[in-house]
Amino acid sequence: MTLKLRLNLIITALLLVVMFAGAYLSLNNARQNAHAEVVSAEKLVLYLFDTAILNDPNLAQRKLATNGFHLQQLKHMRHLKIELIDSMGKVIDSNQTQDGQTFQNEAPAWFERLLNQLTEQWEPSVRKLEYQGIILGELVITPDPTYEYAEKWKQITDLLTLVLIFFVLVNLMVMWAVSQALKPTNKILDALNELENGNLAARLPAFKLPELSRIGEKFNRMVEKLQLSILQNHKLTQQLITLQEEERKNLARELHDEFGQCLTAINTDASVISKVADKKYPELKESAIAISQLSKHLIDMVSGLLQQLRPGILDELGLALALQDLVDTWKSRHKNIACEIKISGINEDLSEAISVAIYRLVQESLTNVARHAEASKVNIEVFKLTQSGKDGLQVMVKDNGKGFLAEQSSGFGLPGMRERVEGLGGSFNIQSSNGTEINAWIAIKPY
Incomplete structure (x- = not known):
């Protein structure tokens, strides 16, 4: 695993931990804020309604008879679902639109379900509408956190988008910084390859990073010492080879001057003995011929040795x-x-x-x-x-x-x-x- 990949994985892991922790905190904060917003709106509506009834006891009878609450005007009350129900249980007025939505829902269903599971159940508030002890209907106020969920979802997604962009930028910056820092390692590897191939002239330049600069200085000193050592070994080897050739030359000279001349003399004497024996001592002729042949063989051997020792x-x-x-x-x-x-x-x-x-x-x-x-x-x-x-x-x-x-x-x-x-x-x-x-x-x- 390369250093760049290792650093990117570590940074990615840390950022993921931070991202999940931030998501959890944001989710918990969204739950609390949504609950507080809805409860606050519900209390405000109930307070205004109760105050209006107390100030005008006949208000409920008049409004119900004429459908005069005009709840559609409260359709922007996003956190509450307000319904006017008559004594027969029929909804005669509501702040909801015909499709049941007062805004475009932006939060996904799973997000709403998650917040609903984390939040205590919402109970509707009911206000009876009475006139002279007769219940004419009721006003039902049901908390509706859907809009608040959508708002929190948008905040969380915006935050996570920024975190993701930050995460990508940090990884790119780390990759760039590490690449720049490790760029000199290619020169180090090239120098090592040249040294491996026998190029003792390989040297490293001065690097900006102090750590790599020290490596370069050590490498250059090592190569200089190695070059000097190899040069000394080569000179020593050459001296040994020169001495060896001198010894071979001297040995070849001795073989040629002494041994070669002796063999030539023996061969000449054997030829003379063979001629004399042919006339006076026939029994010696065979031995003389054998000596002559052996001396010729030895002369050929010496010639071969001379060629091996020192090619004249x-x-x-x-x-x-x-x-x-x-x-x-x-x-x-x-x-x-x-x-x-x-x-x-x-x-x-x-x-x-x-x-x-x-x-x-x-x-x-x-x-x-x-x-x-x-x-x-x-x-x-x-x-x-x-x-x-x-x-x-x-x-x-x-x-x-x-x-x-x-x-x-x-x-x-x-x-x-x-x-x-x-x-x-x-x-x-x-x-x-x-x-x-x-x-x-x-x-x-x-x-």
Whole structure:
């Protein structure tokens, strides 16, 4: 549940409580006021009638005989129903109109029933009309609170309308205020997403709200420290990789200069022994041939190790030709897998670290294709690409093999690839669904 919705629900609940409480108080007040108004009007009419009779005892006889009360003139006496009834029980005059209503009823029936249930029952007041001890008729005054109910209904509906308008306006104002207050959170989320995607340049602006401003300051300091820490780790990783390459270079030199020369000498001596034994010691010829074949095999093994430890062709021909030679050699060993490479935008003044990193990346990727992918085709592209204002080289290796699960990636040399690339300030991404696709970008000038 969002904060805006939660606040609106709380305010709505409070306003509904206030509305119901106000409606109850208004209803109770309407009941009391209606009762007071009707009783007051009834007492006034009775008082005036009694006063008139006392002042003129013959008034009742004359008025009744001539229908001279003219009760229709009292039709605006809204709270009372006044009827003149003769001795036969017939209504001969009333203040009611012909349809029984003196005004347009505006209150709904349920509202009248509710007030009638809450109010004590209305009893009509009767005044006997006598002349010389003979009852000529009676004047019946019945309280009629209908108009008062309609008036109170209008007051209550007007009040509730104002409350409803106030309720809507308050909710709209709260939604607007909360939206304005939370608008900076979108910037915070965007910055967090950028940070999650590896953009360490993400920063938050200064916010007007003190609470959000402190969050922004803390976030910016955290990113700066994280950026510094990652930069230090990358430099350390690069130093370790450089040391590793130096060790490989030294080891390759030792193997080439010492072990390789010794094997060459052994092979030469075995050939000489084989020729001499052919004439003088035939029984030694077979052993000499075996030694020669074994030395050739060891020479091939050493050549392969030298290629793995330190590709000399990288120093001799440069990255582009070294990659082409790597692919050609790999294709000759894996004739059942089609392999194509496209190279563009590579300058020969690349640093040794970048050249070695790209070479190792392609080399390790081809090794994984041969060992694990079960692919029939692999495409390699190396081209120049500018990202975030920095020139770099993009390396893409894609095969149509079976792919692999994320938890299996540690066995494919991928962590080492990622360390090499990120150690040079680059980015490394791998996708494995329909085949495997490796994308790496390395800045030409990392730092």
